[in-house]
Amino acid sequence: MDKKTKVVYREIQRPQQVWLWVLILLEAAYMWYWFIQQIIFGVPIGNNPAPDLVTIIFWILFGVALPVLMLGVLKLIIEVRIDGLYVRLFPLHIQYKQYLFKEISNYETLTYSPLKRFGGLGIRFNAKGETAYNLNGKKGIELRLKHNKVVIGTQKPDELKKAIDSVLKVQ
Structure with missing residues (x-):
C-alpha cells in the first residue's frame, strides 16, 4: 500500500x-x-x-x-486514511466517497436526530444542502466543507475524531 x-x-x-x-x-x-x-x-x-x-x-x-x-x-464502511475520510454504503456505492482533509475546513462530533435533520437513515440529503451517511444511532461526526456539510453516523465518534486528529497532527 x-x-x-x-x-x-x-x-x-x-x-x-x-x-x-x-x-x-x-x-x-x-x-x-x-x-x-x-x-x-x-x-x-x-x-x-x-x-x-x-x-x-x-x-x-x-x-x-x-x-x-x-x-x-448492507453495511456502512468508514475509513480514515492519510489523505482523508472515506465512506462507502455497500452495495449502493461501488467506490468509496472521499472527503480529503484539504477540503475539510472543520469537523466535530455531534449528537443529532437522523429523522428530524435528514428524514431517516441511509444516504440522505436535506433542504440545507447537507448530506448524511447513517445506518444506526444518533451520534456522528460533522464535516464542514467549503460549500456544504456532511454528517457521518458512527458508533464510535470519539475514536473516529481521535483518528482524524492523529492523521492531521502528522501532516
Whole structure:
C-alpha cells in the first residue's frame, strides 16, 4: 500500500434496529406465504389474484433479494486514511466517497436526530444542502466543507475524531 491508501481507522456498521428487522422479516414472510399458497399449492390469494409471473417476481424481489441485501449485505464502511475520510454504503456505492482533509475546513462530533435533520437513515440529503451517511444511532461526526456539510453516523465518534486528529497532527 502506498501512504495515501494506508488505513488508520476503520469502522463497519450494519443495520441493528429491531423494528427494521421485524418489518423486513414480516414482509418476507408474507411474500413466502403468498408464493407457497399460489405457486406450490395453486390457491390464489385475494379476490383479484396476481398472475403467477407477478407472484414469482415479487417473491424474488421482496421475499429473497430485499432481506438478503438489507440484513445480510448492507453495511456502512468508514475509513480514515492519510489523505482523508472515506465512506462507502455497500452495495449502493461501488467506490468509496472521499472527503480529503484539504477540503475539510472543520469537523466535530455531534449528537443529532437522523429523522428530524435528514428524514431517516441511509444516504440522505436535506433542504440545507447537507448530506448524511447513517445506518444506526444518533451520534456522528460533522464535516464542514467549503460549500456544504456532511454528517457521518458512527458508533464510535470519539475514536473516529481521535483518528482524524492523529492523521492531521502528522501532516
